[in-house]
Amino acid sequence: MLQHIAIVGSGPSGLFCADALIRQNPALRIDVFDRLPTPYGLVRFGVAPDHQGTKAITRQFDRLFANQQIRFCGKLEVGTTLPLAVLRQFYDAVILAVGAHQDRPLGIPGAGLAGVYGSMAFVGWYNGHPDFAGLAPLLDRPGLAVIGQGNVAVDIARLLGKSPAELASSDICAHAARAIQAAPLSDIYMIGRRGPVEASFTSAELAELGKLERVRPVLRRSDLPENLPSGLDPSEAKVKERNLQLLHDYAARDDDKPVRLHFLFHSAPQAILGDQRVEALAVAGGTKPLELGCVIGAIGYSTQALGDLPAPDAAGRLPNQDGLIEAGLYTLGWAKRGPSGTIPTNRSEAKAVADRLLADFADDTAPAKAGGAGLDAWLRQQGIIASDFAAWKRIEAREAAAARPGAPREKLAQWAELDQAIQDTQQQQAQQ
Numbered sequence: 001m002l003q004h005i006a007i008v009g010s011g012p013s014g015l016f017c018a019d020a021l022i023r024q025n026p027a028l029r030i031d032v033f034d035r036l037p038t039p040y041g042l043v044r045f046g047v048a049p050d051h052q053g054t055k056a057i058t059r060q061f062d063r064l065f066a067n068q069q070i071r072f073c074g075k076l077e078v079g080t081t082l083p084l085a086v087l088r089q090f091y092d093a094v095i096l097a098v099g100a101h102q103d104r105p106l107g108i109p110g111a112g113l114a115g116v117y118g119s120m121a122f123v124g125w126y127n128g129h130p131d132f133a134g135l136a137p138l139l140d141r142p143g144l145a146v147i148g149q150g151n152v153a154v155d156i157a158r159l160l161g162k163s164p165a166e167l168a169s170s171d172i173c174a175h176a177a178r179a180i181q182a183a184p185l186s187d188i189y190m191i192g193r194r195g196p197v198e199a200s201f202t203s204a205e206l207a208e209l210g211k212l213e214r215v216r217p218v219l220r221r222s223d224l225p226e227n228l229p230s231g232l233d234p235s236e237a238k239v240k241e242r243n244l245q246l247l248h249d250y251a252a253r254d255d256d257k258p259v260r261l262h263f264l265f266h267s268a269p270q271a272i273l274g275d276q277r278v279e280a281l282a283v284a285g286g287t288k289p290l291e292l293g294c295v296i297g298a299i300g301y302s303t304q305a306l307g308d309l310p311a312p313d314a315a316g317r318l319p320n321q322d323g324l325i326e327a328g329l330y331t332l333g334w335a336k337r338g339p340s341g342t343i344p345t346n347r348s349e350a351k352a353v354a355d356r357l358l359a360d361f362a363d364d365t366a367p368a369k370a371g372g373a374g375l376d377a378w379l380r381q382q383g384i385i386a387s388d389f390a391a392w393k394r395i396e397a398r399e400a401a402a403a404r405p406g407a408p409r410e411k412l413a414q415w416a417e418l419d420q421a422i423q424d425t426q427q428q429q430a431q432q
């Protein structure tokens, strides 16, 4: 009988699924696990710090945890600290919503030099992910390249180009804001092998680049077709047309702004040059290598192979059939379909997998497993201390209290600070 469900990953896909499950069967008990003590996955660590409106979805997720049937179990990495086999022993069904957090390698010579970063690490650095807060990227040269032509590449270019005033109401971490402000950046290159029509950024993100105080988009007019090719999907054609208009507008501008943002289309990166660190980037068709000190790869992600979790396939996803990995084990979100789609994309998919799971168990007569009570006993036996939703609320309160004027929060980005908040919560709970 279906009673206890474990969802691994507290990002949008895991939480949309918890919501869909509990709406259909309010008697279920759902434990949501995360390796971090802070929930919400890439809403906290991916979505750009100057896009606070997008992050507002967390208020909806907060309300979900007000439901007594749903529990947050943080600081438990499933696969390692907490083997999947143990979860399967205690829960009737397990859903892996672990996302795709491993940067795809650039795969060109020089990719191992100091000054080359993947976008998960770089974005995590400015967004206060405790694994990346100490990244200290090399931003000491006027040139920097972002390789990729999607919204993540656009986010990074925009954040690097913004003035302190433009970042004032964001929750960019103080360490990153200071480093960006001190960087002598004058030339940011956004590089990709595709053309302006094929590039996957969306119009709203592209339009923002044209409104920045210090940034001047630079393009070769010869890279831009006058019209779209025929035969495009009509829904896609609308975005592409708007993008092309914006790019034509940028190409016609002659602003005098201190940071040039070069769009290099049809330009596959060939090799990163340097001895100990990045000095230049050779690009196909380029006459001479671009002088720069930092390269950020934003070319996609894969799900990590970890402990006793299922191994990802060649495309970096957990092998599954419409969300089913094997009887009682499911997957969702970026782990299921790869790193594409926005937050709302995960909602409809999560609902479909929830429906499937409930249907799969409709005639199940096996006795329910021990659930959270069984797991808690196992954790105590192992001496493992998880963090809970109250600890997250304490972290959140400390972040709000530490915010600079006008900003929503200053994130606790160090493991030591997060651990302190967890410890303080547990002490208080022990006294009650």
Ligand SMILES: Cc1cc2nc3c(=O)[nH]c(=O)nc-3n(C[C@H](O)[C@H](O)[C@H](O)COP(=O)(O)OP(=O)(O)OC[C@H]3O[C@@H](n4cnc5c(N)ncnc54)[C@H](O)[C@@H]3O)c2cc1C
Pocket: 008, 009, 010, 011, 012, 013, 014, 033, 034, 035, 036, 039, 040, 041, 042, 043, 045, 046, 047, 048, 051, 054, 076, 077, 078, 079, 097, 098, 099, 100, 123, 152, 155, 306, 332, 333, 334, 335, 340, 341, 342, 343, 344, 346
């Ligand atoms: C840089 C960036 C910017 C983005 N900006 C936007 C935007 O502006 N708007 C928009 O709509 N979408 C945006 N997205 C996309 C959006 O973030 C994703 O669609 C969404 O987060 C995917 O949800 P998910 O739940 O599958 O994965 P995630 O959000 O990645 O959540 C996975 C969770 O699983 C946890 N986890 C991983 N492994 C384990 C483990 N072994 N044990 C326990 N827990 C684990 C992680 O800590 C994480 O909390 C952006 C993505 C990126 C990378």
